[in-house]
Amino acid sequence: MSGLDIQNLSAGYGGRPIVEGLTLPLLSPGEVVSVVGPNGAGKSTFLRALAGLIPAHGTIRLDETELTGLSLADRAKRVTYMPQTLPQGVALSVLETVVASIRATPLGGASFTDQQAVERAYEVLQRIGAEALAGQRLDRLSGGQKQLAGLAQALAREPRLLLLDEPTSALDLHYQLRVLDLAREAAAERGMTVMIVLHDLQAAARVSDRIAVMAKGRLVAFGTPDEAVTPAILAEVYRVSARVQRCDRGVLQVMIDDVLTS
Known part of the structure; x- marks a missing residue:
């Protein structure tokens, strides 16, 4: 199973x-x-x-x-876990951290040549639109950029x-x-x-x-x-009065009307 x-x-x-x-x-x-x-x-x-x-x-x-x-x-x-924030003080480049993640994969990571690992890492960064971060140090990135780097590391492990x-x-x-x-x-x-x-x-x-x-x-x-x-679950869990419906494009939308005090 x-x-x-x-x-x-x-x-x-x-x-x-x-x-x-x-x-x-x-x-x-x-x-x-x-x-x-x-x-x-x-x-x-x-x-x-x-x-x-x-x-x-x-x-x-x-x-x-x-x-x-x-x-x-x-x-x-x-299992790969991506936390809310990455460790501080990591002076490696984003590309180096993704290469390290590839090396740690159980299926074939250690068998990659250096060039293959770098190419694979760059491919992952391109997939998430973060190839411009490849040469930047992790400890000098903004919070959002660090999250993109973390996602690249997570996806690289497959x-x-x-x-x-x-x-x-x-x-x-x-x-x-x-x-x-x-x-x-x-x-x-x-x-x-x-x-x-x-x-x-x-x-x-x-x-x-x-x-x-x-x-x-x-x-x-x-x-x-x-x-x-649903409105009933939102009322129970979040203590709010809300409407839930799908727009004309079929996207579910949540509209909060008020807080519930009782």
Whole structure:
């Protein structure tokens, strides 16, 4: 059975539970799933648990392999996690960091010649429209440029499961759309499962096959955008009065009318 199976997952920090008993239907290869919810819902904790960066209990099975029993190094061969912010003080060029990611891939990365690795890295940067950043040092980039560099590193690894934690938060509108389109392309063309934490509900609806809505560490709703983003769910989770409808181009739109105080 291929895909990602998450059953009864719990995770937290310092003995304090953040995510509790979270279960999702089987996620298929090539599927894009957005994780949405208010601040403090446990979205980033959930992704970090999937990546093996914090202790977790439950079942995380990817293509018949149980991830919770793997070392971090073995899990990283299958799963790539892109955090909200990249490490500070990295003096390598963007091209060098993408080459390093290619070298770390489990399938053939080490067998590339130096020239092949550089060509592959530049190809990835071109795909996301960031080839102009190739020679720039990572520690001298803006926040948005760093996110593009991080995305290039993540895509270069070609994982089975790609985890993106708020990948558009520092990007302008053009690159927000570009990054989301790239996530969809990566899922469709490479057959990877992509999970994205987003705050923008319309962006989540645009990019996702299905959406997981979280609140207080638990799953509140899961389904297609039309099933998961409804006035009733927005009222329950976000405490707002809202209208949800599709425009004449078929794009789901969320219009917030007021906050709910009771």
